Every structure is written in C-alpha cells, then in structure tokens.
Amino acid sequence: MTSADPAAIGREDGAGRDEVERFGARELYGALALALVGAGVVVGSPTLVVAALVPLAFVAAGGSDVTPDRSVRFTRRVGGENDDVSADGSTVSGDPGDAVTVRTTVHNVGDGPLVDLRVADGVPADLPVVAGTPRTATRLDPGESATVEYELELRRGTHGFADPVLRVRSLDGSARRTWTPAVDDDVTIRCAPAVDDVPLGDGTNDRAGDVPADEDGSGVEFHSVREYESGDPVRSIDWRRYARTRELSTVEYRAERSTTVVCVVDVRESERRTPAGSSLPAAALSVDAAERTALTLMDAGHPSGVVCLYERGALSVDPGTDATTRERTRTLLSAAGEGDRPEGSIARSRHGSPAEVLAAALPGEAHVYLFSSFVDDGLDTLPERLRAGNHAVRVVSPDVLSGGTDDAARIGSIARDNRLARARESGARVVDWDPDRSLELVVREAVGEGRTR
Amino acid sequence: MSGPDRSRLPSATVWAIVTAGLAGTAALSTAEPAIGMAALAGVIAGVACRFFAGGHGRVAVGAALLPIAFAGIVVGVGVTADVGGWAAALAPAAALVGVGLASAFTGGLSPTAFRRTGNAGIVSGVALGIVAVLFPVVSAAGGVRVAVPAALDPAWSVETTGLTGPVVGIVVAASAVALALRAVPIAAFTLPHRREGAVALRTGLVRLIAVVAAAAVAGLVVATLVGSLVPRIGWIVDAVSTSGLLRGTLATTTALATVALACWLFVRLVWLGSRGGGPNGSDGNVAVPTLVGVGVGTTVLAVVGSRLVPGTVAADLVTAGLLVTALLSVTVGLVARPYAGVIGEEAGRTAGTAVGLGSGLGGVVLGATVDLGGETGAVVSGGALAAFCAIGAGLFAYRAGVYGSDVAGDVGREAVARDVQLVRFTWTAAVAGVGVVLATVGLALATALSPTLSVPSTVGVVGGLVATGAAAWLLFE
Numbered sequence: 001m002t003s004a005d006p007a008a009i010g011r012e013d014g015a016g017r018d019e020v021e022r023f024g025a026r027e028l029y030g031a032l033a034l035a036l037v038g039a040g041v042v043v044g045s046p047t048l049v050v051a052a053l054v055p056l057a058f059v060a061a062g063g064s065d066v067t068p069d070r071s072v073r074f075t076r077r078v079g080g081e082n083d084d085v086s087a088d089g090s091t092v093s094g095d096p097g098d099a100v101t102v103r104t105t106v107h108n109v110g111d112g113p114l115v116d117l118r119v120a121d122g123v124p125a126d127l128p129v130v131a132g133t134p135r136t137a138t139r140l141d142p143g144e145s146a147t148v149e150y151e152l153e154l155r156r157g158t159h160g161f162a163d164p165v166l167r168v169r170s171l172d173g174s175a176r177r178t179w180t181p182a183v184d185d186d187v188t189i190r191c192a193p194a195v196d197d198v199p200l201g202d203g204t205n206d207r208a209g210d211v212p213a214d215e216d217g218s219g220v221e222f223h224s225v226r227e228y229e230s231g232d233p234v235r236s237i238d239w240r241r242y243a244r245t246r247e248l249s250t251v252e253y254r255a256e257r258s259t260t261v262v263c264v265v266d267v268r269e270s271e272r273r274t275p276a277g278s279s280l281p282a283a284a285l286s287v288d289a290a291e292r293t294a295l296t297l298m299d300a301g302h303p304s305g306v307v308c309l310y311e312r313g314a315l316s317v318d319p320g321t322d323a324t325t326r327e328r329t330r331t332l333l334s335a336a337g338e339g340d341r342p343e344g345s346i347a348r349s350r351h352g353s354p355a356e357v358l359a360a361a362l363p364g365e366a367h368v369y370l371f372s373s374f375v376d377d378g379l380d381t382l383p384e385r386l387r388a389g390n391h392a393v394r395v396v397s398p399d400v401l402s403g404g405t406d407d408a409a410r411i412g413s414i415a416r417d418n419r420l421a422r423a424r425e426s427g428a429r430v431v432d433w434d435p436d437r438s439l440e441l442v443v444r445e446a447v448g449e450g451r452t453r
Numbered sequence: 454m455s456g457p458d459r460s461r462l463p464s465a466t467v468w469a470i471v472t473a474g475l476a477g478t479a480a481l482s483t484a485e486p487a488i489g490m491a492a493l494a495g496v497i498a499g500v501a502c503r504f505f506a507g508g509h510g511r512v513a514v515g516a517a518l519l520p521i522a523f524a525g526i527v528v529g530v531g532v533t534a535d536v537g538g539w540a541a542a543l544a545p546a547a548a549l550v551g552v553g554l555a556s557a558f559t560g561g562l563s564p565t566a567f568r569r570t571g572n573a574g575i576v577s578g579v580a581l582g583i584v585a586v587l588f589p590v591v592s593a594a595g596g597v598r599v600a601v602p603a604a605l606d607p608a609w610s611v612e613t614t615g616l617t618g619p620v621v622g623i624v625v626a627a628s629a630v631a632l633a634l635r636a637v638p639i640a641a642f643t644l645p646h647r648r649e650g651a652v653a654l655r656t657g658l659v660r661l662i663a664v665v666a667a668a669a670v671a672g673l674v675v676a677t678l679v680g681s682l683v684p685r686i687g688w689i690v691d692a693v694s695t696s697g698l699l700r701g702t703l704a705t706t707t708a709l710a711t712v713a714l715a716c717w718l719f720v721r722l723v724w725l726g727s728r729g730g731g732p733n734g735s736d737g738n739v740a741v742p743t744l745v746g747v748g749v750g751t752t753v754l755a756v757v758g759s760r761l762v763p764g765t766v767a768a769d770l771v772t773a774g775l776l777v778t779a780l781l782s783v784t785v786g787l788v789a790r791p792y793a794g795v796i797g798e799e800a801g802r803t804a805g806t807a808v809g810l811g812s813g814l815g816g817v818v819l820g821a822t823v824d825l826g827g828e829t830g831a832v833v834s835g836g837a838l839a840a841f842c843a844i845g846a847g848l849f850a851y852r853a854g855v856y857g858s859d860v861a862g863d864v865g866r867e868a869v870a871r872d873v874q875l876v877r878f879t880w881t882a883a884v885a886g887v888g889v890v891l892a893t894v895g896l897a898l899a900t901a902l903s904p905t906l907s908v909p910s911t912v913g914v915v916g917g918l919v920a921t922g923a924a925a926w927l928l929f930e
Contacts, residue, residue, distance in 0.1 A: 029848075036844075037912065039817065047820040047837045049915055050896040054844045056919060057888030058852075061880075115876050118863045135864035139873040146870075167863060171880055173856065 017165070018070070018179040025174055026062050029055040061172055068168040071110025072117065072140075074181040076161065077103040078189065085154075093190045096436045099130055099151045100189065106148075106166070108140035115139055116169040119148060122162030124189060126280070127152040154191040156288065156435055157280060161186060224252045260319045260363055261297050261304045263290040266372030266379060267336040268311050275375070275412070276404045280435065282373030285398040287337035289439050290371045294329050305329075307361045308336040308347075309379070314357040315347040319366065354378070355385045367392040370428075373400050374419040375412060383423040393428035395420070396442060398435050461560040462804065463866045465874040466857030470557045470805055470850050474550045477812030477846035480839040481543050481550075484819055487532035491544035494525025495551020495811075502552075503559040505573065506566035509742040512573075516746025517753070519570070520577040523785070524754050524778045531774065539822045546815035553807030553850070562803075567793035573743045574786025580751040581779035585772055588758060592768035596759065616677055616694055620670050622703035627666030629710035631659045636717040638724065641741045716744055754778070805854010809847040816843030825900055832897040841892045845885035852881050891918060 033052040040048030078092045079085050080101035085094035094100055104121045108114050121134035132150030140146060163180040170176070225238060228248035238249045271283040290306060297304040298321045305319035306329050315336070317328045328346040335342040341349075350357040362368065368391045372379050386393045397420060401413040424430050433442045462470070482488045497518055504515030529544035556562070562570075634655055643651040673693060680687035693699065723740035758771040820840035825831040832838060856877055860869050899914040 032848075036817070037915070039821070041912070043821050045821045045823065046899065047823040047825070047840060047896060048817065049912055050837075050892045050899070051816070051820050051841055051844055052915060053892040053895060053918060054841055054885065054888035055848060057884050057891060058848060060923070061884040061887075116860075116873055118860065120864060133865060133868045135868040137860050137864045137869040137873050139870065139876055148868075171876075173852070173877070 017163075018177070020067055020175060020177045022175045023173065025172075026059045029058040029062070033059065062174045066170060066175070068170050068175060068177040069110045069112055069114065070166070070168065070177055070179055070181075071108065072114070072166055072168075072181060073107040073109050073184065074164055074166070075105045075107070075184040076121070076164075076186060077105075078187045087187075090185075090187050091190050092187050094154045095438060096154055096156050096191055098154045098191075100154060101149060101151050102134070104134065104148045104164070105145050106138075106140070107145040108142055111142055113139065113141045114168050115171045117146075118167040118169075119146075120165045121148065121150075122164045123150075123152065124159035124161055126155055126157060127159055127189065128155075152189070154189065155280075156191050156285065159189045159191070161188075225249050226252060259302045260366045261294070261302055261369060262307055262316075262319060262362055262366045263294045263304065263369045263371065264307045264309065264358065265290045265333065265336060266309050266370070267339060268309060268378060269339070270376045270378065271373055272339050275400050276406065276409055280400070282375060282398050282400045283339070284337055285400070285433075285435050286371035286373070286396075287333045289396060289398070289433075289442070290369070291330065291333045292439065293369060295326060298326055298329075305366075306332055307358060308332060309354045309357070310341075313349065313351040314354070314361060315341060315349055316361045317347050319363060354382055358382070358386070359389065362386075362389070362391065364390075368394070370395045371398075373398050374416050374423075375401060377415075377419065380419055380422065383428040384426040387426045387428060393423075393426075395423050395428050395430040396433055397430065398433045400435070402434065461861065461866050462557060462854070462857040463861055463869040463874055465869075465871050465878070466853055466860075467557045467804075469853045469874070469878045470808055470857070471554055473846045473850035473853065474554045474557075474808040474812065477808065477815065477843045477850070478547055478550050480843040480846065481547055481812070481815040481819060483839040484540055484543060484822070484836060485533045485536045487529055488543050488547045488815075490532070491526050491529025492547040492551040492554075494522045494529060495548035495553075496555045497525065497551075498522035498548070499552040499555020500559065502562055502566060502570045503555065505569035505739075506563055509739060512569065512739045513742035513746035513749075515570075516573045516577070516743045517750040518746075519573050520581055520747065520750040520754055520778065520782060523577070523782050524774070527774055527778045527781060530777075537822055539818055542818045543815050546811045546818065549811030550808050550815070551811075553804045553809075553811060556807060557804035557854075564793045567789055569739055569743070571786045571789030571793060573747060574782045574784075574789060576743055576786075577747045577750060578779045578781075578783030578786060580747050581754070581775055581782060584751055584755045585775035585779055588755065588772050588775060589768055591759070592771075616673055616690070619693055619696075619699060619703075620673060622700055622707075623666050623669050623673075626703040626706045626710070627662050629707045629714065631662050633710040633714040633717065634659050634662070636714050636721065638717055638720050638741070640724075641720065720744060803854075805850050805852070805857065809849075809851030809854065811847070812843050812850060813847030816840045816845075816847060819843060825896075829897050829901045832893060832900060837896055838889075838893050841889045845889045848888075849878075849881050849885045853878060856881075 032055040036052040036055070037049050040046065040051070078100060079087055080103075083094070083100050084098050085092050085100050087093075092100065102121070104119070106117065106119055108117075116137065117140055118137045119135060123129060123134050130151050130153045132148070134148060134150050136146060136148045138146045161183070164183065165178060166181055167176055167178045225241070226249065228237060228250050232250045236250045236252075238251050241247065241249050265283075265286050267283045267287065271286065272281045274281045294304045294306055301321060303319035303321055305317050305325070307314050307316040315332055317325060317332055319325070331342045332347045341347075348361070350360055352360075358368075368386050370379075370383065370386070370393060372395070374380075374395075374397050383393050383395060397416075399416075401409050401416060404410070404413070420430050420432060431442050433439075478489060478492045501515040501518035501522055504511040504518070507515075526544060526548045529548065530541050533544045534541035637655060639648055639651045639655065673690070676686070676693070677690050680690045720740045724738055754775070758775065761771060817840070819836055823831075823836040823840060825835055825837065828835075857874070860874075895914055895918045
C-alpha cells in the first residue's frame with residue numbers, strides 16, 4: 001500500500017491541480033490470504049486454510065475502481081462581526097496585531113455522499129493562525145456543508161491566500177483524489193495602516209511656511225503681548241488694551257515656518273535578509289515606513305525627499321511636494337525594497353560611502369529621518385556625522401531581531417542596542433520600532449510626542 | 454498557536470484500535486486466560502517506553518517498570534507453555550497487542566525515547582543477569598538474611614582475635630566510603646551554579662572520614678598499649694577485637710560503598726560518552742534515573758522471586774525465569790537502539806501495526822493448534838472461531854492505524870471529525886465481520902460434510918467459497 005505523504009494536502013501546487021491516486025491494498029491482503037493457505041497446508045491445519053477467507057474479504061471489498069467525485073464548492077469569507085477590520089471590495093484591511101476571522105465553507109454539490117473529505121485552506125504564509133484550525137476532515141451528504149473557522153493575526157504587508165487543497169478518499173480507501181478548487185469571493189488581506197499625520201515637533205527652519213514655530217513672528221496664531229516699541233505696525237497694536245489702560249502694547253503672533261525633510265532609507269544587503277523569528281526583512285519595513293512618512297509630509301506641504309543607501313552609493317529624490325516628486329519617491333522606494341534600482345533616470349545616483357553620499361545629497365537645513373535596523377555596524381557613526389552637520393536626526397529602527405531565540409540573535413540584539421545607544425548619545429531621537437506597533441505612533445515617538453525606548 | 458498534531462491518532466481511531474486490540478486479546482484468551490497477563494505486561498512495557506520521553510523522574514519510573522513488564526511477558530510465556538508448545542507463542546503476540554494499545558493511547562515514541570528504552574533494556578538485562586546468578590546461591594543458603602552474614606563471615610568472624618581484623622576493617626571500609634564519595638558525579642545532585650560548594654562539601658566529607666578512621670585506628674592502638682600496661686582496662690580491647698557487630702558493620706559498609714562506587718563509575722562512564730543535551734525531550738543523558746529505576750525494578754523482581762521460593766515455585770524455575778527475562782531485556786535493548794535512528798513519530802501506524810501483528814499472529818498460532826475432531830460444534834468452541842476473530846481484529850486494527858495516521862497526517866488529529874472516522878471503521882468492521890462469518894460457516898460446512906477434513910478438501914471448500922463470492926461480487930458490480 002502506498003503511504004500517504006503527510007504534507008501532501010498542504011502543498012501549494014497551484015490552481016488546476018487534480019490528481020487521482022490508487023493504492024494496492026488488495027495485493028497485501030491477497031498475499032496474506034495466500035500465506036495463510038500455505039501455512040495451513042504446511043502444518044496440516046484446515047482452520048488456517050479457511051482463515052484465508054478473512055483477508056480475502058478485504059480483497060473483495062477493495063475491488064472497486066471508482067474515481068472519487070470532486071463536486072465541491074469552496075467559499076471563503078474573511079472578517080467577522082467582532083473583527084476590527086474594514087472591507088473594500090476584495091480587500092480586507094486591519095492593523096498589525098489584530099485578529100481576523102476566516103470562515104471557509106465546503107458544500108457538496110454532487111449527487112452522492114463524500115464519505116471522507118479533507119480540506120486544507122491556503123493560509124497566507126506570513127500570517128499565523130492564532131485560533132482554530134484551517135483544516136478539517138469530514139463527511140458530507142449531498143447538499144450538506146461544513147464550515148471551518150479560524151483566526152489569523154495580522155502582520156504588516158499585503159497577503160493573499162494560497163490555493164486551498166481538497167482531498168476525497170473512496171470508502172474502501174483504495175483511491176484518493178486531490179485537487180485545488182476555485183474559490184468563491186477570494187479576498188486579499190492588507191495590513192498597512194495609513195499615517196494621518198507626521199508631527200515635526202521643533203523641526204522647522206527659517207523659511208516661511210505653514211508650520212507654527214515656537215517663536216514670535218508673522219502668522220495667525222496668538223503668541224504673546226509685549227510693550228509697544230517704536231516702528232511696530234499699527235495693525236499689531238492691542239487697541240482694546242489701550243482703551244482700557246491707556247498703554248500701548250503690541251500683539252505677537254506665532255511664526256510659521258516650513259520644514260525640509262529627507263527620509264534616508266537603509267536598503268543595504270544586510271537589511272534585506274530576514275532574520276530568524278522575523279516575518280519581513282528590515283528593508284521592507286523601512287521602505288514601507290519611509291514611503292508613507294514622506295508622502296504624508298508632502299501632503300502637509302513640507303518639501304520632502306528620499307535617499308536610499310546601497311552598499312557603494314545612494315539614489316536620491318530631491319525634496320519637493322509636487323506630483324513628480326511623489327511619483328519618483330514611490331518608484332524609487334518600490335525598487336529599493338527589492339534591492340533593485342529604478343528604471344530610467346528618476347533618481348540622482350551618487351557613489352561612495354554612506355556618510356559621503358549623504359553629505360552631498362542633503363540640503364543644509366534638512367531634517368533627517370533615518371530608517372535602518374542597525375543590525376550591522378555599517379551606519380554606526382552616521383547619526384553622529386549628521387548631527388555634526390547640524391541636521392536634526394530622527395532614527396526609526398525596526399527591531400527585526402527580537403523574535404530570535406538562538407544565541408546569535410541574542411548577541412546581535414545586544415550589539416544593535418549598543419548602536420542605538422550610541423545614536424542617542426549623538427543627540428538623535430531614536431525609536432526602537434516593534435514592527436507590530438502602529439507606524440503613526442512610532443513616528444510620533446520619533447519627534448518626541450510619545451515615549452521612546 | 455502550534456501547528457497541527459500529526460504525530461498522534463484522532464481519538465475515535467484510538468478507541469477503534471483499542472477495541473480491536475481488546476477483542477483480539479479476548480479471542481486469544483480463550484486458549485489460556487493467562488494470555489491477558491501477557492497483554493497487560495505489554496501495556497506496561499508500552500507505557501514504560503513512553504515514560505522515557507519525559508524528565509528524569511518519569512525516566513526512573515519507566516526504567517523501574519521495564520524489567521517488571523518483561524518479567525510479566527516471560528511469566529505469560531511460561532504459563533501458556535503448559536497448554537502446548539505452540540501456545541507459548543500466544544503470550545508474546547498478546548504482549549505485542551498490549552504494546553500497541555499503549556502506543557495508541559500515549560502517542561508515538563520519539564527517537565530519543567526509543568534510544569533511552571534500549572539503554573534501559575540493556576542495563577536492566579545486566580542487572581537481572583546478576584540477580585539471576587546470585588539467586589540460586591542465596592536460595593541455597595536459605596535466604597538473604599542467612600546468605601549475607603555467611604558471605605561476610607570471613608570478615609567478621611568472632612573467632613579471630615587481636616587488633617589486625619578491626620584495624621584492617623576500618624581502613625578498608627573508610628577507603629571504600631572515601632572512594633565512593635570521591636566518585637560521586639556532582640552534577641547528578643546539584644545545579645551548575647552550586648557545583649563549587651558541592652565539591653567542597655564532598656572534599657570535606659572525604660577528609661572527615663580519613664580523620665575519623667585515623668583517629669579510630671590510633672585510639673585502638675593507644676587502647677591496646679594502655680591495656681597492656683593497665684590490665685583493668687584490657688577488656689576494652691578484647692571487646693573491640695571480638696565484636697561481631699563492629700566487624701559486620703564495617704563489612705556491610707564496605708560492600709555498600711563498593712556497590713555505590715560501581716554505580717557512580719558507570720554513571721561517569723555513560724556521561725563521558727554522552728553528546729550532551731537536556732533532560733526534557735531532547736537527547737539528554739539519563740544515566741542516573743535509568744540506574745535508579747532499574748535498581749528498583751530489579752529489586753522488586755528479586756524480592757517477589759524470593760517470596761515465591763520455596764513454597765510456590767522451585768528456585769531453579771525462578772532463576773530460569775530471571776535469566777530469560779534478562780535475555781529478553783538485553784535483546785529488546787540491542788534491537789531498540791539501532792531502530793531508534795529509523796523510527797519516526799508515526800504513532801498511528803506503529804500502534805495499529807503492533808496490534809494488528811500481535812492479534813494476527815496470535816490468531817494464526819491459535820488456528821494452527823485447533824483440533825476439530827470432526828465435530829461441527831468445535832468450530833465455535835474449539836478455538837477456530839476465536840482464531841478467525843483474532844485475525845479479523847488484527848486486520849481491522851491495522852487498517853484503522855493506517856487510516857488514522859493518514860488522516861492525521863493530512864489535517865492534524867484535532868481537525869478530524871468523529872463521524873468521518875466512524876463511517877470508515879463501520880465499513881472496515883463490516884468487511885472483517887463478513888470474512889469471519891464466511892470462514893466460520895465455511896469451516897463448519899466443510900466439517901459437517903467431511904468429518905475427517907483433509908487439507909486438500911479444505912482448499913477445495915475455500916476455492917468454492919471464493920468462487921461463489923467472486924461471482925456474487927461480479928454480478929452486483
């Protein structure tokens with residue numbers, strides 16, 4: 001008898017798979033019957049000879065060559081009433097760490113019963129099952145349905161379901177059929193929370209803009225009142241106070257400045273490896289975070305650019321807020337996440353060490369958002385150099401080593417902590433980012449409106 | 454959440470295999486009720502094997518149960534051997550069924566557990582061999598209470614006078630205890646961070662023993678010298694030099710220390726050959742609990758054996774039983790160790806196959822011993838029906854194991870619905886039942902038609918039945 005491959009039903013062979021396997025159980029029982037007859041003849045025992053009828057019954061019972069029917073409709077529903085997710089057409093969205101319920105239903109649409117139906121839903125590879133099971137073995141009469149319910153924990157990224165695998169076995173166990181059914185209402189799970197606001201804290205420059213600064217100047221928001229000085233504009237005099245006290249005073253308004261921000265993304269080879277215990281490489285997390293940070297800043301009117309650091313150089317998009325800058329930012333980061341370079345000349349290319357190329361790529365007054373996991377010492381001194389260049393520096397560092405349990409991961413984690421501590425000492429604001437936490441919160445922490453660790 | 458559990462059988466399958474195993478054992482027990490004891494011993498052996506997958510405490514329990522289970526199988530073989538030579542094979546078959554039942558309930562054995570079982574089998578074989586060698590000597594002397602003093606008589610004979618005996622005894626006993634203490638594997642009793650303290654304690658105890666022994670010897674010498682000068686206290690030296698209690702204590706201490714020294718040296722030897730690991734599940738070293746467990750199990754067997762002699766059983770029979778048990782234990786150990794690298798954790802197939810093989814082989818043995826004597830009624834009462842039932846139960850258990858293993862491998866044991874298993878088992882039981890009924894009716898028919906049924910005529914009957922069945926099947930197909 002052919003043994004079943006334990007992992008076969010979970011294999012991803014793609015849509016259209018339809019295999020029928022037959023098992024030679026009859027040969028085994030036939031041989032057993034012959035052995036009993038032979039033993040009976042040798043020892044002169046009629047009882048043993050007649051005992052051969054018992055395995056022969058199995059030979060006779062396993063004699064059908066019927067191919068098991070595959071008349072099954074497969075339906076999948078993602079998202080339950082109590083789930084904190086939103087559905088938009090064929091896409092279900094949620095935040096990292098949330099659980100989403102998946103209900104898979106198989107319906108026997110054939111005329112005969114399915115005495116042994118096995119179902120393995122194609123769970124997205126990066127999403128762990130936290131409750132229930134995506135598999136079942138059941139029996140279905142014609143018109144009957146069976147539902148499998150399980151919960152997935154959302155993780156950052158876009159996740160599609162793999163092909164489900166169904167298997168039926170005949171009643172006598174002599175044949176089995178395995179196939180991948182068409183899925184009704186297939187959906188994609190998207191876990192990429194939007195960043196509504198990227199606060200800038202005190203990170204403004206001297207250019208006029210629309211970001212309120214913590215100093216007086218021309219603007220619309222009240223800042224303070226001071227004694228009148230000769231030459232103050234007449235419209236700034238507080239006439240109500242003069243009417244009350246007969247003393248001239250001048251109203252100051254909060255100055256409004258603009259901020260140029262450059263998101264520096266570390267996409268070197270060491271960032272593109274997925275460490276043990278992590279589901280995504282650090283580069284993917286950094287690129288995702290940098291893209292949404294930059295685009296949100298552009299929406300708010302702040303000229304923003306991107307610099308992607310490679311092994312021996314960098315590609316950059318100059319700060320701006322226009323549509324071209326947005327498109328180039330997206331294109332550059334999309335390619336950088338894969339470790340590639342974008343086609344065409346959308347980005348400026350520079351060769352040299354990270355410190356050298358950044359010095360050339362950064363505008364003098366730019367604030368730097370540095371996205372790197374610091375899993376190696378390639379950018380060890382970069383925050384210090386940037387601070388020495390009078391740039392405000394925010395480091396957003398995805399912690400991709402926290403899931404590792406082996407000694408190497410622990411040692412790597414300690415070394416990373418030391419690098420981040422050195423960055424903090426240089427004056428940079430550092431956020432140690434657990435990838436399951438909201439990016440918006442992380443960015444708020446980066447600018448000092450939340451806790452840092 | 455952990456992944457699907459593919460190593461264990463779905464619960465309904467477990468119960469199906471257990472039911473088949475019990476039916477097969479019941480069928481075999483019709484030849485000799487003691488078969489049930491062999492099956493029970495098999496269950497104990499299977500459970501003991503499972504214990505070897507746990508921590509040190511469970512390993513010790515498993516090691517204690519293992520020789521007891523082997524002894525139960527040997528006793529089962531001995532009892533069934535009285536029925537007939539062929540029948541003696543029923544006990545191992547029933548034991549195999551028992552092992553399969555235990556395996557079905559407890560799940561698969563990891564290679565580590567299998568390897569530990571093999572090691573414990575060898576150790577218990579050696580221990581049982583030593584007990585088997587000593588047993589007739591002790592029995593001939595009239596029991597342990599008589600044999601031990603007799604064996605130690607040269608050392609503590611009160612016939613010997615003078616200081617030489619006590620002084621030599623003190624030196625030898627102190628040396629043995631000091632050596633045993635020095636050989637204690639510290640790691641067996643303490644944690645790594647307390648090692649330094651334990652070593653210091655051990656060294657201190659060794660020094661204390663040396664000082665006490667030296668003081669005792671010096672005291673004896675001084676007392677002798679003083680006694681020769683002051684005759685009034687000379688009785689002290691005489692009392693010491695002729696004390697049977699002192700010499701017996703020293704001899705017993707020496708013997709116990711020597712046994713302890715041998716145990717610690719064994720543990721150290723095993724540790725030196727170990728590749729390390731942890732005690733729970735991983736391939737850790739379990740020499741100490743194995744030794745302790747085997748010691749307990751062997752002692753229990755020796756005590757039970759000595760209780761049976763001479764009232765119930767002859768000493769030679771107990772010695773032979775211990776020797777066979779030792780041989781069985783060593784054989785199982787030697788077979789299990791290399792097999793550990795091959796076996797996976799396919800509990801389902803292993804359990805079903807073990808039950809099927811045991812029940813089937815038992816059925817074949819039972820069938821071979823049936824003598825109908827030309828009476829149709831003997832087909833039912835003479836053991837033929839029991840043989841058919843045992844074979845049918847074996848085939849059912851095998852198929853159930855294969856099915857359970859297959860479905861658990863596909864979707865995990867927790868995801869298998871109960872009804873899908875019941876449908877399969879009902880169908881398999883029906884097929885086995887039809888086979889048993891056909892065989893019984895066929896044999897009864899043949900016996901009725903030809904009371905002195907020959908094998909060729911039986912083959913003809915079977916051929917006719919098969920042809921009838923095949924024709925009916927083709928007709929309905």
